[in-house]
Amino acid sequence: MKPAPFAYKKVRTLEEAVALLGEHRDARLLAGGQSLIATLNMRLSQPSLLIDINGIAGLSGIAHKNGKVEIGALVRHVQAEGNELIAKYAPLIARAMPHIGHPAIRNRGTLGGSIAFADPAAELPACLLALDGEIDVAGPKGKRTIRAQDFFKGLFETTLGPQEVLTAIRVPAAGKDLRTGFAELARRHGDYAVVGLAASARGDGKKLSDVRLAYFGVGNTALRARKAEAALAKGDIDGAVAGLDLEPYDDVQATGAVKKHLAGVLLRRVAKQLMEPAA
Amino acid sequence: MSGTALDISLTVNGERIAERVDARTTLVDFLRESLALTGSHVGCEHGVCGACIVRVNGEIVRGCLMLAAQCDGAKVETIEGLSDAGEITDLQTAFEQRNALQCGFCTPGMVLTAQDLLQRNGAPTREEIREHISGNYCRCTGYQAIVDAVESVAQTRAGAKK
Numbered sequence: 321m322k323p324a325p326f327a328y329k330k331v332r333t334l335e336e337a338v339a340l341l342g343e344h345r346d347a348r349l350l351a352g353g354q355s356l357i358a359t360l361n362m363r364l365s366q367p368s369l370l371i372d373i374n375g376i377a378g379l380s381g382i383a384h385k386n387g388k389v390e391i392g393a394l395v396r397h398v399q400a401e402g403n404e405l406i407a408k409y410a411p412l413i414a415r416a417m418p419h420i421g422h423p424a425i426r427n428r429g430t431l432g433g434s435i436a437f438a439d440p441a442a443e444l445p446a447c448l449l450a451l452d453g454e455i456d457v458a459g460p461k462g463k464r465t466i467r468a469q470d471f472f473k474g475l476f477e478t479t480l481g482p483q484e485v486l487t488a489i490r491v492p493a494a495g496k497d498l499r500t501g502f503a504e505l506a507r508r509h510g511d512y513a514v515v516g517l518a519a520s521a522r523g524d525g526k527k528l529s530d531v532r533l534a535y536f537g538v539g540n541t542a543l544r545a546r547k548a549e550a551a552l553a554k555g556d557i558d559g560a561v562a563g564l565d566l567e568p569y570d571d572v573q574a575t576g577a578v579k580k581h582l583a584g585v586l587l588r589r590v591a592k593q594l595m596e597p598a599a
Numbered sequence: 600m601s602g603t604a605l606d607i608s609l610t611v612n613g614e615r616i617a618e619r620v621d622a623r624t625t626l627v628d629f630l631r632e633s634l635a636l637t638g639s640h641v642g643c644e645h646g647v648c649g650a651c652i653v654r655v656n657g658e659i660v661r662g663c664l665m666l667a668a669q670c671d672g673a674k675v676e677t678i679e680g681l682s683d684a685g686e687i688t689d690l691q692t693a694f695e696q697r698n699a700l701q702c703g704f705c706t707p708g709m710v711l712t713a714q715d716l717l718q719r720n721g722a723p724t725r726e727e728i729r730e731h732i733s734g735n736y737c738r739c740t741g742y743q744a745i746v747d748a749v750e751s752v753a754q755t756r757a758g759a760k761k
Contacts, residue, residue: 321644327603328622328668350669357625357664358645370622372669398658422734423715425646427658428665509733 323360330372334458334485337371341483342460344369349485351394351433354425379432379487384409390490393432397421400431409493412451412500412520416443419502422510435471436486438478438541441512443504445472446542450500450518450534453491459484472541499523499597501590505582507573513537514573517586519594521552526595528553533587538568538579548587557591607671611636612680620667627651627662629670630677638678638707642736649735652708653677659715678707687714689755693748701739709735713749721757725750 328350331337341347347369350356359365373379379394382403389410391400400406401417420443421429434444435455448455448468455466460483471478480486494500504516513536521531531549536542543566551560561584568579608617611634618633625644630636630653642650644663651662654676681687690710693699700706709732716723716731723731728749729742737745 322628323623323625325603325621325623328605328666350666353666353669354646354661354664357666360623361625361644361663370666374669418730422649423712423731424649424652424659424661424734425664428660509730 321361321363323357324363324366326360326367327369328372329369330375332375332377334376334487337373337376337485338458338460338483340369340371341485345482347371349373349436351436352396352429353433354421354429355433355437355439373485382406384493387493388490389493390488391431392488393430393436393486395431397426397429397431397434398423401426410451410491411494411498412447412502412518413444413491415500415502416447416518419443419504419506419510419513419516425510431489432486435489436478436480438472438476439512440475440539440541441514441516441537442542443513443516443518443536446516446518446534446536447502448489448491449542449544450520450532451491452532453489455486456488456490457481457484458487463487465490475540497522497524499528499594501593503586503589503593505586515568515579515582515586517583517590518542519590521594523594523597526555528555528594531594533590535566535583537573538566538583545583545587552591552594555595557588560591561587605668605671607668609670609673609675611675612677612683618667622666622668624667625663626653626655626660626665626667626670626675629667630662630675633667636677636679638682640704640707642704647734647736648705649708649712649732650705652711652735654681654711654715659711678711681711681714689752690714690717690748693752693755694745697744697748697751699740699744699748700737705735705737705739709737709745713745713752716749717753717756721753721760723749723753728753 348367350370350372379392381392383390407414453468499521501519504513516536518534521528531552533545547563547565548560568576640650642648646664653662
């Protein structure tokens with residue numbers, strides 16, 4: 321199990337990366353490599369060129385500005401895990417971090433890579449969806465910003481253009497009334513989820529509004545459960561579980577029926593986190 | 600730097616190395632096949648088992664999920680280097696005394712991961728030890744003895760500091 325031959329180029333600027341993506345249509349960007357190199361080893365992917373973007377300056381910052389938290393594409397999981405700005409202003413991401421991979425994976429894996437890879441069982445795409453986050457990309461026509469809800473298209477598929485590079489993700493900075501919840505079931509701590517749930521809401525005592533429930537591991541992308549959101553906003557947890565609008569399919573980890581049941585179990589746990597946040 | 604063959608220079612266990620590598624060569628294959636450092640093992644080759652763990656610039660990484668080409672200019676340390684430096688002698692002794700290995704295939708990665716935990720957290724709980732080694736498969740021991748060994752070294756090191 322070894323990768324097919326490819327060329328390797330370490331670039332120093334975004335422009336260089338974008339230009340190379342134009343010249344080599346089957347090139348892949350190498351960030352943390354924790355998913356990409358595994359797929360190369362298994363020859364699920366056989367690009368002619370790897371464009372290593374780790375040397376591009378300015379993509380590794382974490383900032384709180386204009387009411388938002390901006391996280392550079394090359395910020396590594398380990399860096400986000402211990403970051404005070406993320407703990408304070410993006411608590412949902414902070415909650416999700418310990419579930420992502422294992423220490424040796426978190427030392428290399430990047431937040432931008434996880435979003436761009438769009439694994440349907442990954443934590444971060446669901447967090448972005450739950451927070452109504454945004455994704456910045458740079459391409460041959462300059463920069464653009466895409467809302468998370470418009471970014472994830474299908475299984476490992478996003479609206480990133482063939483010559484575009486993800487440069488940062490952004491989420492609204494948490495206000496006093498922001499509540500977050502996160503729960504995940506995995507066979508082994510750190511593995512991809514069998515089922516997981518990332519959630520946000522505004523809270524006033526036990527009353528919730530603007531509830532956003534983003535499930536992962538239950539479909540081709542992270543998915544909102546909108547009927548359950550509406551029920552939860554009325555304080556009806558049983559109704560939310562009974563009306564859970566998900567149709568998970570069978571996969572190697574569990575049948576769709578088991579996943580649906582587990583989604584309800586997670587919903588009860590997360591509802592409690594949202595309604596009774598620790599002081 | 601571009602192309603399918605690349606010249607890299609790095610330090611491995613303190614020794615300066617300059618070699619030409621194939622772009623597709625993973626770090627663990629480079630260490631084993633070009634440098635004959637066979638202590639780092641090749642298990643699953645897709646980041647699941649942890650047998651290939653080495654240190655790059657002081658942080659533990661999967662040797663199968665990093666390319667040798669990415670280590671140009673880096674400081675790489677393997678189980679051989681840590682052993683020779685005496686950094687993990689107490690962990691190795693505890694693994695042996697508590698039967699925390701049988702076939703030994705996972706042990707180099709397990710010891711590097713345990714050392715990484717003990718450097719960050721001198722007094723981990725058993726739960727924290729389990730969590731930190733969650734990315735390292737052992738198919739022989741059932742982990743109990745490994746957790747015992749890591750816990751006993753944490754206690755001994757903490758005692759030695761007092």
